[in-house]
Amino acid sequence: MLGRVANGIFWMYRYLERAENTARLLEAGHRMTLTRGPDMASREWKSILTTLGLRKAYEAGHDDYTGAAVCDFVLRSKDNPESVMLMVERARTNARVCRSAITAEVWEAVNEGWMTLRDLLAKPVRSSNLNEALGVVRRESTLARGATHGSMLRNETYNFARLGTFLERADSTARILDVKYYLLLPSLSYVGTPLDSGQWDSVLRSLSAERAYRWLNSGEMSARSIAEFLILDDRFPRSLVFCYSEMRENLFELAKLHGETGKAQEQMRMTDIQLVDKSVEDIFQKGLHEFLLEFISGNQKIASAIASDYRFTA
Template sequence: MLGRAANGVYWMSRYLERAENTARLIDVGFHLALTRSDKHAQDEEWKSVLTTTGQVDDYAARHTDFGGPQVFNYLLRDKDNPASVLRMMENARTNARMVRTSLTNSVWEATNEGWMNLSELLARPVREANLGEVLTAIRRQGTLVRGALEGTMLRNEVFNFARIGTFIERADSTARILDVKYYVLLPSVAWVGSSLDNVQWDTLLRSVAGNRAYSWLNAGAMDPRGIARFLILDGQFPRSLVFCYEKLRSNLGGLAKEYGEETSAHAIMRDTGEMLQRTTIEGIFETGLHEFLQDFIGRTSQLGNAIAADYRFIE
């Protein structure tokens, strides 16, 4: 497969996953802000969403106010924001069109129709009254494309590159969300163990669509260490770090089988996967959750760079 085509499939999936993750964070920010009684506290919640997505500096360079409508419109549709959901969906469609002949009609149509629907929804500023409708549409779009991919694509190199893009993006997002919880979302050490702390852990789970699954496994008990274990080490949860790396192992293995050799990316993936398998939550907290997550984010970035180099992606 040509590097340009592999690059297109890979980034199509990364942009779709990133758009959905951003929509989930906006939804959490909106509901958290509703629980705050004063504007400063509400603005801090919205600022935390920008921090999690890595856009707080760019936003602050253009705006001085962190009010909800201004922040979520910036994240969703601002023309000056190259990382907006609208731009991400456009990039996903552009990459899909570039590899159109490698995709089934179902995958292409789901991507293209999603872009058109969201372009219409985001043609005008989003209000709080219709924010839920917009966020639901973004999440649904990711689900439709993944469903078409799973249901209609051959399990070949195209499928493997698409899945690799999804799970690298998902692993990075889960790690960043969990890291920000300790350094931004919790306003003060004095709040640890309080009702506010529990609410924020619950919203953290909601941001990765894990609140129902966690409740099933833990009878609804909001234990910070248990939640960290769930998001990092639970192999049953499809957004945990362990789960993502198991899928990366499978799909990179598929590429090795198809091409007849492994690359440097396989070694990086295997090393990180084995590290996760050896890790315990006690060991993570003893070393430091922030330090562990920063190391993991660095490893995942290194893996993405190695894949691009090994398979000759062309930007």
């Protein structure tokens, strides 16, 4: 496979996953602000922008944190180079470049989703159409993923698609967890209060994890049990362990196809050591924030190694 095609597939699925994760984060934040006063609602929107790395860009053109302004900025603003609309457009551009490597079903899912979202976001986002816009983003990613599973050969294209998906997903889970634990609460005095429980509930909803977590934990809501679930539970498809299991498998398949291992497989092994045989007690003893920063850094190194090994710039 040509490096530029591999690059296109890898980033197509990264952008689709990133757009979906962003929509879920906005949806969870919007749900939470409906039951909070103005000060806490503003704090919640700030935390979302911090998680997305967009706070400085937002503050350059806005003085306050209202739901409509934040959602409009994140979803469609031309002042935001990482808007959801641009993510979906980039995914579509990559899909068009790689048309010969993907099936008609995948192309149709991506293209039709982009057209629907383009029309929907032609006007500013308001409370009246926010849920519809977020639903379209989530649905587009889900349809593209379903078309991928149901119509594509299990070959290099599929491996790069899965690597892009799970590398992006792992990064999102780690960043959401880190911001919650390190930045969201106003002070340590809030730990264990209803506000603290509400924030953790928001984290679970952001990762589509609320129902699964409650099934397994009988409603317990604590930092340790939630961190253990989102980091170490290999049954949950957005946990760090699950994402890395999928990445490891697809890197192994690429190594078999190419007849050799490279920097990507080596970096995967090095980063994987952080998770192998770890307990949540080990993680908290080291420091959750420090663990997550190290994980995010290792994740970025894997992405760079994949790009280098498979000549994404070629």
